[in-house]
Amino acid sequence: MANDRVKLRVLGISYSQIQTGAYALVLAQVDGPYRIPIIIGASEAQSIAIRLEGIIPPRPMTHDLFVSFAHAFGVKLQEVFIYKFEDGIFSSEITFTDQDRTIVLDARTSDAIAIAIRTKAAIYTTKEILDETGFILEESPEEDDDDTTGRILNTEDDTPDEPKLENYAIEELERTLEKLISQENYEEAAKVSEIINKKKGQS
16 A cells, blocks of 8 residues: 555645635645645645745744644654545545654645645655646746745736836845735735745845
8 A cells, every 4th residue: 555655745836726715735746747736725825835935924823833732742743645535625644643652633635734844744645646636747947846845836927017026126025025924914925035035046
């Protein structure tokens, strides 16, 4: 059964083209071409996005609190296993251990991933689920397959009447980032943070 498992990594988050107000969490097959899109809600997308972009919120979010609680009691998250896909819904299990006991708990996949990226736990699924839900995406040359931190994926067309954030100065972007974080608008803050990092990397 273990040979049937496929390791995944978080590739990023994009706006869902299927459900309005929802997001697509994209998981990528490690050492393989397949991608799995999972539709998740706005709050879970926000929690995952701020972690992917390294943004520290003013107060701990729910998944941060869960991880801190587990660490305080010596409980370690071993892995997340996406074990079933039925009626358009992915089902997952989280395996915890405190060295003496190993416990497997059922969890929503979005919550399981949000916790896993905070603990660097491995994520797995079955070959059957990969074959049923996965797709192969041609990647751009600048995409780094070794990047396991994920990112915000831009799937929307650029609107010509809206100024691009990429054209703003770093100082203005940093002020915008600070404002967005204070407003707890972490989704937009993640996008601005990504642009700042790119600009600093080019300077």
